[in-house]
Amino acid sequence: GQQLNQSPQSMFIQEGEDVSMNCTSSSIFNTWLWYKQEPGEGPVLLIALYKAGELTSNGRLTAQFGITRKDSFLNISASIPSDVGIYFCAGTNTGNQFYFGTGTSLTVIP
Amino acid sequence: GAVVSQHPSWVICKSGTSVKIECRSLDFQATTMFWYRQFPKQSLMLMATSNEGSKATYEQGVEKDKFLINHASLTLSTLTVTSAHPEDSSFYICSARLFSGGRTDTQYFGPGTRLTVL
Numbered sequence: 001g002q003q004l005n006q007s008p009q010s011m012f013i014q015e016g017e018d019v020s021m022n023c024t025s026s027s028i029f030n031t032w033l034w035y036k037q038e039p040g041e042g043p044v045l046l047i048a049l050y051k052a053g054e055l056t057s058n059g060r061l062t063a064q065f066g067i068t069r070k071d072s073f074l075n076i077s078a079s080i081p082s083d084v085g086i087y088f089c090a091g092t093n094t095g096n097q098f099y100f101g102t103g104t105s106l107t108v109i110p
Numbered sequence: 111g112a113v114v115s116q117h118p119s120w121v122i123c124k125s126g127t128s129v130k131i132e133c134r135s136l137d138f139q140a141t142t143m144f145w146y147r148q149f150p151k152q153s154l155m156l157m158a159t160s161n162e163g164s165k166a167t168y169e170q171g172v173e174k175d176k177f178l179i180n181h182a183s184l185t186l187s188t189l190t191v192t193s194a195h196p197e198d199s200s201f202y203i204c205s206a207r208l209f210s211g212g213r214t215d216t217q218y219f220g221p222g223t224r225l226t227v228l
Binding site for chain 2: 003030031033035040041042043044045048050088090092094095096097098100101102103105
């Protein structure tokens with residue numbers, strides 16, 4: 001199935017730094033979702049976006065639904081060690097098919 | 111929030127045996143559930159889409175006779191790996207679609223099941 005382009009593939013940052021990652025698609029979506037997955041566990045939903053241009057925050061996390069509906073961004077401010085994990089974006093139109101990004105692996109160095 | 115459980119979390123079996131994995135939506139009804147397979151350090155690979163009361167839709171390359179999916183109720187879907195072999199060893203994750211009306215469509219994941227076939 002279709003996979004979304006997610007970048008960067010991996011990040012190594014110092015604790016306290018801000019993080020930015022993005023996800024792009026060749027087709028438009030009505031819904032963008034961001035998940036975090038830790039080793040040996042299922043992905044956990046972080047933020048859901050339902051409207052083009054929408055900016056939504058969840059604690060130190062902020063995500064935006066791109067105006068073109070073909071991209072989305074996730075920012076993490078003041079990173080901490082527990083932010084470590086793999087972050088996935090996902091897009092859907094009908095809810096019967098969800099397309100996932102390739103993932104961004106985040107490592108936070110204390 | 112919406113919770114999806116998965117059981118068992120880890121299973122080890124001998125080659126040739128069958129393994130059943132259960133996926134339950136605990137606090138919402140899910141007409142659609144999804145089954146994924148994930149290899150180390152890779153993204154999720156959709157195996158099939160399970161709709162309550164009907165046959166599952168399998169992705170290309172996924173053997174439907176090998177991976178039997180049953181979505182018998184609005185809160186339960188099962189994946190049975192039949193005659194498992196070592197190459198079936200993987201991390202299997204289910205998810206459930208939560209549609210709240212309007213445009214609020216979200217997918218919640220279970221914690222995953224680690225299958226090891228000896």
